[in-house]
Amino acid sequence: MGKLRSGVDPILLKRAWGAIDSVFIGYGLTLQRGHDFEMVDAMAEAAGLKVLEAHFTPRMQTFSSGRAFWLALTDDRGRMVGRVCARLDPIRPPQSLADYWRKHFHRCFPAETGGQVVLAADQPRFAQSITGDTVYLGGTEVRPEWQNCHLGGLLNRIAQIEALDEWDADFYYGWMEKRVFKDGFFRSCGFTLLVENAVRWQAGGPIPIDNDLFLAGNRRDDLLDLIDRIAKPPP
Numbered sequence: 001m002g003k004l005r006s007g008v009d010p011i012l013l014k015r016a017w018g019a020i021d022s023v024f025i026g027y028g029l030t031l032q033r034g035h036d037f038e039m040v041d042a043m044a045e046a047a048g049l050k051v052l053e054a055h056f057t058p059r060m061q062t063f064s065s066g067r068a069f070w071l072a073l074t075d076d077r078g079r080m081v082g083r084v085c086a087r088l089d090p091i092r093p094p095q096s097l098a099d100y101w102r103k104h105f106h107r108c109f110p111a112e113t114g115g116q117v118v119l120a121a122d123q124p125r126f127a128q129s130i131t132g133d134t135v136y137l138g139g140t141e142v143r144p145e146w147q148n149c150h151l152g153g154l155l156n157r158i159a160q161i162e163a164l165d166e167w168d169a170d171f172y173y174g175w176m177e178k179r180v181f182k183d184g185f186f187r188s189c190g191f192t193l194l195v196e197n198a199v200r201w202q203a204g205g206p207i208p209i210d211n212d213l214f215l216a217g218n219r220r221d222d223l224l225d226l227i228d229r230i231a232k233p234p235p
Helices: 010-026 037-047 097-108 125-129 144-149 151-167 183-188 220-231
Strands: 030-034 068-074 080-091 132-142 171-177 193-195 213-219
Touching: 010 030, 010 151, 010 220, 037 068, 037 080, 068 151, 080 097, 080 151, 097 125, 132 144, 132 151, 144 151, 151 171, 151 183, 151 220, 171 220, 213 220
Parallel strands: 132 171
Antiparallel strands: 030 068, 068 080, 080 132, 171 213, 193 213
């Protein structure tokens, strides 16, 4: 564990992490963590799960071990039943999160109209105001027979706790496509901020994801509050 800024109680952080892991253990599942994204793709293929999308695929992205990790749940046969990934993006003024997206989406996604996708000049104000260390969470996948156990939400919660412990970032977020958005899953992940139409496209949107993306996120203080709620449940 690195040196955390003020406001983080390391005992509560460990207690919250342990509370989530105890749920996994109760299901007979083992939580694994790694930095080799080719390995986690191979685990997914062997389990019949989707491989990683553009934000994390090793075909397009190269991460140092200190800037990204994945978490996977495996059953007693070693088969993956769930996965989530996290990536640290250090953003420094005058660059904003919107500026970062402009380059990232253009590199990763083709546009419906041909060429690479381009963000509109006018982006939502919230994204223009965010800078500092940001953590993107994505690649969430759970086998169908386990989806009623809320594993996807629990994985996103414990990934945020892991990311806070390692990077102590300022902002944590993920994308949710409007066509498959579920309020219950949003809350299960522990997110508090929800922004509709969170990114705007200049012309055709990206392939193969939805044009209308919801951003689900937490500022650092929101994540600290989540840890408090997990570690200190009401009487």
